[in-house]
Amino acid sequence: xxxxxxxxxxxxxxxxxxxxxxxxxxxxxxxxxxxxxxxxxxxxxxxxxxxxxxxxxxxxxxxxxxxxxxxxxxxxxxxxxxxxxxxxxxxxxxxxxxxxxxxxxxxxxxxxxxxxxxxxxxxxxxxxxxxxxxxxxxxxxxxxxxxxxxxxxxxxxxxxxxxxxxxxxxxxxxxxxxxxxxxxxxxxxxxxxxxxxxxxxxxxxxxxxxxxxx
Ligand code: SAM
Numbered sequence: 001x002x003x004x005x006x007x008x009x010x011x012x013x014x015x016x017x018x019x020x021x022x023x024x025x026x027x028x029x030x031x032x033x034x035x036x037x038x039x040x041x042x043x044x045x046x047x048x049x050x051x052x053x054x055x056x057x058x059x060x061x062x063x064x065x066x067x068x069x070x071x072x073x074x075x076x077x078x079x080x081x082x083x084x085x086x087x088x089x090x091x092x093x094x095x096x097x098x099x100x101x102x103x104x105x106x107x108x109x110x111x112x113x114x115x116x117x118x119x120x121x122x123x124x125x126x127x128x129x130x131x132x133x134x135x136x137x138x139x140x141x142x143x144x145x146x147x148x149x150x151x152x153x154x155x156x157x158x159x160x161x162x163x164x165x166x167x168x169x170x171x172x173x174x175x176x177x178x179x180x181x182x183x184x185x186x187x188x189x190x191x192x193x194x195x196x197x198x199x200x201x202x203x204x205x206x207x208x209x210x211x212x213x214x
Contacts, residue, residue, distance in 0.1 A: 080133030085114030
């Protein structure tokens, strides 16, 4: 695909995005979140390298995860794995000025870059912090929505604890080479899980993820 509008149309046609998500992608152009040598590939629907062995996710996955989470205005959202900051930007636009997004990233250089990318868009309701996201972010819990954009062997227990009543969490879980996207809902304190799609993500490294060097 040669343009952002062509990409967005294809995401809408395939049912990965709805109009609200399409609008966020018009404002947060993927090209602004990737290294210049990949600009010719900005609108292709696959992951791209962003340095430090990490990737910006495929647009279809970003749209589908955002849509499946049902993010509303005013929501407090936690993301694990800021990477380039693009998914965080989409979430920040979905929650609007009355909502807030905190994104945890373990690679310090990516924290700096993601924050720069978000500031350029003028998104003051999104902050990227450095840390092990498998521990969640207890100082701001509970969260209405939690999204994990790296794949772990299990859903980290602290994230389930920090999910608000009626809240939703989405995360790729499974082996290191292929995983299922799991959608979790917390209802009356009980956890319901549903597998919604097969995916491939980079590993979640941390206390409740994989060990470094796998
Ligand atoms: N959401 C990102 C975007 O929009 O560009 C893509 C995320 S990339 C597929 C996964 C990210 O998760 C990487 O940047 C990686 O460093 C980060 N990561 C892995 N384990 C983590 C952890 N325990 N805590 C925080 N970030 C982690």
